[in-house]
Structure formats: structure tokens, C-alpha cells
Amino acid sequence: MQLKEWVTSIQHVSQDEKIHRKAENLLLKMNDDRSSEEEWYALAESIADDMKEIEALRDVAAGGHQLPPLPYQYEALEPYISKEIMYLHHQKHHQSYVDGLNEAELALKKARRTNDFKMIKHWERELAFHGAGHYLHCIFWFSMGPSGKRKPTGQLLRLIEHSFDSYEAFKSQFSAAAKQVEGVGWAILVWAPRSHRLEILQAERHQFLSQWDVIPLLALDVWEHAYYLQYRNEKAQYVDRWWNVVDWREPEARLKQAQQVKWTPF
Ligand code: MN
Numbered sequence: 001m002q003l004k005e006w007v008t009s010i011q012h013v014s015q016d017e018k019i020h021r022k023a024e025n026l027l028l029k030m031n032d033d034r035s036s037e038e039e040w041y042a043l044a045e046s047i048a049d050d051m052k053e054i055e056a057l058r059d060v061a062a063g064g065h066q067l068p069p070l071p072y073q074y075e076a077l078e079p080y081i082s083k084e085i086m087y088l089h090h091q092k093h094h095q096s097y098v099d100g101l102n103e104a105e106l107a108l109k110k111a112r113r114t115n116d117f118k119m120i121k122h123w124e125r126e127l128a129f130h131g132a133g134h135y136l137h138c139i140f141w142f143s144m145g146p147s148g149k150r151k152p153t154g155q156l157l158r159l160i161e162h163s164f165d166s167y168e169a170f171k172s173q174f175s176a177a178a179k180q181v182e183g184v185g186w187a188i189l190v191w192a193p194r195s196h197r198l199e200i201l202q203a204e205r206h207q208f209l210s211q212w213d214v215i216p217l218l219a220l221d222v223w224e225h226a227y228y229l230q231y232r233n234e235k236a237q238y239v240d241r242w243w244n245v246v247d248w249r250e251p252e253a254r255l256k257q258a259q260q261v262k263w264t265p266f
Contacts, residue, residue, distance in 0.1 A: 018050060063106040065105075104123050182202075
């Protein structure tokens with residue numbers, strides 16, 4: 001009877017039409033003597049798969065970020081990284097990025113609603129600082145583990161060899177980049193969709209280069225060389241008039257490609 005309760009509750013809660021139909025079908029089958037238990041559980045499994053897929057595609061609302069649970073215990077990376085570091089790093093540091101990002105997103109939402117952008121610089125900085133912190137830590141935690149694959153294979157290995165000549169050379173460059181980050185920051189392996197290659201970047205602190213883990217769609221150059229000859233110190237006028245020459249076909253095309261990348265939401 002547990003299965004029946006589960007399906008019924010899904011039918012009540014799920015907004016998804018496909019899941020609804022499958023749940024209805026399963027309930028019918030459960031009342032049908034010709035249908036086997038095996039058949040029921042196969043259907044239930046396919047409903048569970050659909051639910052997982054929907055969960056992976058859900059958006060994170062403004063102010064709705066959450067600390068992802070670690071996929072292993074705090075002591076799991078010992079002796080290389082102590083339990084105490086892992087606990088503080090995840091529970092305190094990462095949590096504060098999540099809180100700061102949520103606060104910035106809600107403050108910007110309020111600014112849009114009230115059309116009051118006096119604090120835009122402050123909140124954009126907070127958005128970048130905490131957003132970069134949250135997104136990068138999500139990558140960091142899930143790229144480690146007590147047991148796991150210690151060397152890439154397949155497509156990623158071939159790309160590393162193509163981009164850096166060899167896996168050993170990649171490791172040397174990545175380690176050197178990490179050791180020589182000025183002050184605090186990160187070493188990051190990235191895929192460059194423009195050059196179709198991998199690259200290693202240093203992020204000093206991490207907010208200077210945006211949130212990371214995001215894909216630009218529309219960009220406005222406000223370096224002086226972009227407007228000074230014509231607008232002199234009237235940067236605001238340049239920005240306002242720039243909207244007359246925007247062609248949204250490029251951002252639209254970029255969005256279509258970029259939306260193929262969707263990580264598990266946190
Ligand atoms: Mn950290």
C-alpha cells in the first residue's frame with residue numbers, strides 16, 4: 001500500500017503533466033488484476049526519474065540559494081584536508097556566501113521595484129563577491145571525494161592534451177597558477193566556447209571577474225576608449241543612447257546555446 005500512497009501524493013503535488021499521466025496510469029494498473037507488481041515498480045521508477053529530471057531543471061528564485069549538502073562526510077578527505085577545515089569551510093564560509101548572495105539578490109529586486117538604484121554599486125559588488133563564492137564552492141566540493149577518479153579519461157583527457165600538450169604539463173601549469181595567485185583566490189580550469197579549447201585562469205579574490213559559472217549574453221563596453229572621443233565625460237548619455245543600436249539577435253542566439261548548460265540548482 002506504500003506505493004499507492006506515494007503515487008497518490010505525487011498526483012496531488014506534481015504540476016507536471018507527464019508525471020500526472022504516468023501516476024494516473026500506475027494507479028489504474030494497481031487496480032487491474034492482469035498487471036504485475038514488476039510492471040508497477042518499473043512505472044514508479046520512471047516517475048521517480050522524471051521527478052529527478054525536473055528537480056535538476058528547476059530555477060533558483062532570487063534570494064532562494066541554498067547550501068548544497070556535501071556528498072561525503074567532513075572527515076572523508078583526511079589526512080589531506082582535516083575534518084575541522086571541511087566543517088568550517090562548508091558550514092561557515094560557504095553558508096555566508098549563500099546568505100550574502102541571497103541578500104544581494106533581494107536588495108536588487110527591491111531596487112527594481114522601487115526604481116531606486118542609489119546603492120547599485122554596492123549590491124552589484126555583493127552580488128559578484130558572494131555569487132562567485134557560492135558558485136565556485138559548488139564546483140569545488142563536488143570535484144573532490146574520498147574515492148573517485150584521480151585522472152580524467154576520454155573527451156576531457158583528449159582536450160587537456162590538445163590544450164596543454166600533456167596531462168603532466170596541465171597539472172604543472174594549474175599548480176603553479178594556484179601557488180602564485182596574488183593574495184587570495186582560485187585556480188580555475190575553464191572551457192572557452194569561443195576558442196574551443198580549455199584554459200587555466202587565476203582569480204585574484206574572486207569577484208573581480210564576475211560571478212564565474214555564468215555565461216555572458218549582452219555586454220556594454222564602458223571603457224573610455226568606447227565613448228570618450230564623442231561623448232567626453234558624458235558617459236551616462238552614451239549608455240542611454242547605446243540602446244538605439246542594440247541588436248538582440250546575438251544575445252538571443254547566445255541564450256539558446258547557453259541554456260543547454262544547466263547545473264543542479266543550489
Ligand atoms: Mn573557500
